[in-house]
Amino acid sequence: RLKPDVKEATFKRMMAHYFALVTHIDHEVGRLIDRLQALDLLDHTIVAFISDHGEMLGDHGFTSKRVFYEGSVRVPCILSWPDGLPAGLRIKTPLGGVDLMPTLLELAGAQLESRIDGRSVAEPVAGGREPAPVPVFSEISSWKAISAMSEDPAELAVQMMVRDGSWKYIRNRFDEDELYDLETDPHEIMNLAGQSEQVDRISDLREKIRSMLGRTGPGPYDWCLS
Numbered sequence: 087r088l089k090p091d092v093k094e095a096t097f098k099r100m101m102a103h104y105f106a107l108v109t110h111i112d113h114e115v116g117r118l119i120d121r122l123q124a125l126d127l128l129d130h131t132i133v134a135f136i137s138d139h140g141e142m143l144g145d146h147g148f149t150s151k152r153v154f155y156e157g158s159v160r161v162p163c164i165l166s167w168p169d170g171l172p173a174g175l176r177i178k179t180p181l182g183g184v185d186l187m188p189t190l191l192e193l194a195g196a197q198l199e200s201r202i203d204g205r206s207v208a209e210p211v212a213g214g215r216e217p218a219p220v221p222v223f224s225e226i227s228s229w230k231a232i233s234a235m236s237e238d239p240a241e242l243a244v245q246m247m248v249r250d251g252s253w254k255y256i257r258n259r260f261d262e263d264e265l266y267d268l269e270t271d272p273h274e275i276m277n278l279a280g281q282s283e284q285v286d287r288i289s290d291l292r293e294k295i296r297s298m299l300g301r302t303g304p305g306p307y308d309w310c311l312s
Contacts, residue, residue, distance in 0.1 A: 092149055100149060104141060128168065132193055135164040136186065146274075152226055154247045154256045154264070155274055159224055165211075167193065172214045180249050181207060182222045203302055221294050222249040225307065228260075243306035248291050248298075255279075255291040257310055263288070 115135065122128040138161065142148035145157040152158070163186065165171060170193060184204030191198060192208035207217040226245040230236040244259045252269035265279040265288060278284050295310050304311055 097144065097149065101143065104143060130169050131167070132190060133166040134186065134190065135162065137161040152229060152232065154224065154226065154245065154254070159247065171212055175211070175214055177211065177216060179216050179219050180222045181217065182224070219251060223247065223295070223298050239306040246295055246307060246310050248294050250291060250294060253287065253291065255288060257292065257295060259309055
């Protein structure tokens with residue numbers, strides 16, 4: 087069910103615009119691939135197709151982003167390099183957006199000049215193997231920070247997510263926390279955060295968040311350290 091301020095006609099128009107954009111992107115990517123083929127460069131070029139976020143499009147009643155449901159936070163990442171990557175390989179291990187840059191640099195034979203948050207998975211991917219699983223983190227500011235341009239530090243850092251295996255834990259600054267097992271509940275219907283048997287798991291996932299913030303510097307997410 088959509089939010090009450092989104093009428094059916096408005097939602098249909100949003101869907102039409104979305105699919106029109108998908109068609110446009112498909113056309114433009116096709117032009118790029120055709121040009122690389124014409125120049126005989128396609129086999130020797132790493133092509134990366136990615137997105138920064140998804141759109142909920144009615145899923146869970148939302149029509150935008152700014153949530154940690156899979157429809158918003160799980161994004162496509164397609165790499166093509168006929169000379170250097172196996173065709174048809176599908177990686178199931180969750181990876182973070184911060185992993186893409188170091189991976190592309192290593193595939194291109196370049197070296198990182200300093201330590202960064204992301205990790206390269208070039209070696210296992212080029213060898214047709216799953217990368218070793220590690221926790222993946224993400225964060226979101228509030229609607230006030232994004233749409234109303236609020237500079238209040240409390241609004242700039244309202245949610246922190248960690249994905250560890252099939253488990254997704256979301257720590258919310260102003261709302262109840264969320265915990266989902268994506269293996270048994272892929273549509274994220276049942277929030278397990280309030281169940282007593284999940285206390286130890288939540289404690290462990292909170293510690294992973296604190297450990298990550300300890301490495302990177304908590305900034306406005308210092309509230310997650312408690």
